[in-house]
Amino acid sequence: MLRSLSLYWRLVGVQIRAQLQYRTNFWFDVITAGMMTIISFGSLALIIQRFGSIAGWSLAELAFLYGMVEAAFGVMDMLFSGFDPGTFGRQVRLGLLDQLMLRPVDVVLQIFSSDLALRRLGRITQGAFVFILAIYWLDISWTLPKVLYLPLVFFSMVCFFGGLFVIGSAVTFWTVDSIEVMNIFTYGGAEMMSYPMNIYSNWMRRVFTYIIPAIFLNYYPALFFLDKPDPFGMPSVVYWLSPVVGFCTLWLGLSFFSFGLRNYQSTGT
Amino acid sequence: MRLFFELAWRAFQRQMAYRSAAFAGLMTNFFFSLLRVAVMVALYQGRIEVAGVDLRQATTYTGLVQAVIGFLSIFGWYDLMNNVYSGAIAADLLKPMSLYKFWLAQDAGRAIAQLLLRGIPLMAAYALFVGVIVPTNAIQWLAFMVSLVMAWLVSFSFRFLLNLTSFWSPNSLGISRFGYMLVWFLSGFMFPLRFFPGWFVTFCQLTPFPSMVNTVNEAFLGMVDGPALLKSLAVQGLWLGMLILLGQWVLQKGIRRLVVLGG
Numbered sequence: 433m434l435r436s437l438s439l440y441w442r443l444v445g446v447q448i449r450a451q452l453q454y455r456t457n458f459w460f461d462v463i464t465a466g467m468m469t470i471i472s473f474g475s476l477a478l479i480i481q482r483f484g485s486i487a488g489w490s491l492a493e494l495a496f497l498y499g500m501v502e503a504a505f506g507v508m509d510m511l512f513s514g515f516d517p518g519t520f521g522r523q524v525r526l527g528l529l530d531q532l533m534l535r536p537v538d539v540v541l542q543i544f545s546s547d548l549a550l551r552r553l554g555r556i557t558q559g560a561f562v563f564i565l566a567i568y569w570l571d572i573s574w575t576l577p578k579v580l581y582l583p584l585v586f587f588s589m590v591c592f593f594g595g596l597f598v599i600g601s602a603v604t605f606w607t608v609d610s611i612e613v614m615n616i617f618t619y620g621g622a623e624m625m626s627y628p629m630n631i632y633s634n635w636m637r638r639v640f641t642y643i644i645p646a647i648f649l650n651y652y653p654a655l656f657f658l659d660k661p662d663p664f665g666m667p668s669v670v671y672w673l674s675p676v677v678g679f680c681t682l683w684l685g686l687s688f689f690s691f692g693l694r695n696y697q698s699t700g701t
Numbered sequence: 702m703r704l705f706f707e708l709a710w711r712a713f714q715r716q717m718a719y720r721s722a723a724f725a726g727l728m729t730n731f732f733f734s735l736l737r738v739a740v741m742v743a744l745y746q747g748r749i750e751v752a753g754v755d756l757r758q759a760t761t762y763t764g765l766v767q768a769v770i771g772f773l774s775i776f777g778w779y780d781l782m783n784n785v786y787s788g789a790i791a792a793d794l795l796k797p798m799s800l801y802k803f804w805l806a807q808d809a810g811r812a813i814a815q816l817l818l819r820g821i822p823l824m825a826a827y828a829l830f831v832g833v834i835v836p837t838n839a840i841q842w843l844a845f846m847v848s849l850v851m852a853w854l855v856s857f858s859f860r861f862l863l864n865l866t867s868f869w870s871p872n873s874l875g876i877s878r879f880g881y882m883l884v885w886f887l888s889g890f891m892f893p894l895r896f897f898p899g900w901f902v903t904f905c906q907l908t909p910f911p912s913m914v915n916t917v918n919e920a921f922l923g924m925v926d927g928p929a930l931l932k933s934l935a936v937q938g939l940w941l942g943m944l945i946l947l948g949q950w951v952l953q954k955g956i957r958r959l960v961v962l963g964g
Binding site for chain 2: 456457460461464467468471472474475476478479480481482483486487612613615616620623624627631632633636
């Protein structure tokens with residue numbers, strides 16, 4: 433374990449130093465990479481003056497949800513850069529994965545340390561900025577459980593998105609080509625989770641409750657932190673499911689990935 | 702003109718070869734349009750009309766936005782810049798055709814293929830699952846068609862300019878990304894421009910970006926008619942002229958300092 437960790441730091445350290453070689457480019461990338469967050473939220477903030485709220489959620493409450501999801505997705509996107517289905521699919525197609533399998537180090541660890549896209553810091557800081565704005569605007573009654581639960585929810589969300597990325601990568605063992613449809617679950621999932629789930633039609637919400645249980649990561653924790661009533665009358669245990677769902681998704685993803693790796697046949701290129 | 706059509710046809714065929722990628726793009730666009738519709742319905746909350754836009758118009762608008770993503774390459778187009786960095790631009794410049802027309806022809810083929818593979822199927826699926834309103838008379842259809850072609854020309858001329866930055870900067874990609882961000886923010890891509898506060902709309906109208914998305918959608922939805930419609934088409938034409946001139950001027954400056962290494 434300790435050896436893995438030090439190896440991770442060494443490999444990732446190389447990556448980071450490489451990315452920092454072109455300073456101007458790097459900062460340009462950081463700033464633009466996260467601009468979509470500000471643009472989306474800024475547009476919403478501008479038009480909400482006309483509408484008042486979205487299904488009973490004020491701009492500040494939306495900012496709470498939006499900032500948390502964006503920052504969590506950004507952190508995941510940085511840590512799991514190696515598992516980005518787009519880049520990983522390319523590795524499989526070009527046969528680069530075979531190289532990793534020849535080395536005396538765990539393949540999953542090598543993929544984790546193969547990339548750490550620092551430019552994602554842009555999305556993270558801008559998501560965090562929106563979140564802090566929400567805390568400032570809202571008058572949240574902070575209790576001890578809330579303070580303790582907040583980082584756990586955030587961490588669970590990172591794991592959940594990470595699990596989706598890993599599943600997306602594992603699929604490419606069979607399809608070889610990276611399948612863009614996975615973007616619906618990863619980027620689409622993040623976009624969907626940044627709005628309160630009560631705005632979606634019943635069938636969509638059921639899919640994201642029972643099949644891809646995203647609702648327990650964003651919506652129910654947010655209801656808990658903001659002391660909002662649950663319009664669907666679920667048992668109160670739903671507020672506490674986020675760590676279970678988050679870790680299980682990541683665990684499932686990694687298991688599926690190892691299964692794929694065992695059955696992997698190289699393209700031979 | 703013959704060469705123009707040949708180039709467009711080749712580009713069209715090339716795009717048509719990537720049908721599975723186009724299908725994936727279509728699915729993604731459709732999924733995002735469903736999300737945006739949900740947001741729109743939640744914003745309206747039973748209101749009949751907001752800022753002169755009724756809910757049917759608003760939801761159709763979100764569908765139209767997703768339908769033109771491929772057609773206008775709203776998420777980016779980097780082919781010309783890649784040719785500058787690889788040196789293939791030298792061969793492009795030797796062609797008996799201006800660089801602008803050479804790429805315009807190829808983009809025409811690409812855009813039409815994207816319209817057939819993604820734009821029209823998306824609106825068809827959207828009509829089936831969400832419901833749309835369509836232009837009610839021939840004049841409106843005609844105005845929409847004209848506006849759509851103009852939007853593509855404006856969009857291409859803008860993308861051409863962004864790509865030309867590669868003649869100067871090794872980081873043309875970053876500059877372009879910034880340019881596309883302006884498109885997302887100021888064109889009516891996120892929400893209909895009418896929903897925004899007056900000062901913001903005024904600011905947008907000082908830029909060419911509404912001519913790419915908002916004008917087309919308003920023409921399709923019948924939100925403008927008569928003199929106002931003619932005016933919005935004229936504004937598109939004006940921006941097109943300005944962007945073409947600017948593009949030619951920048952191109953001339955750029956070619957003078959371009960150095961292509963042999964190899």
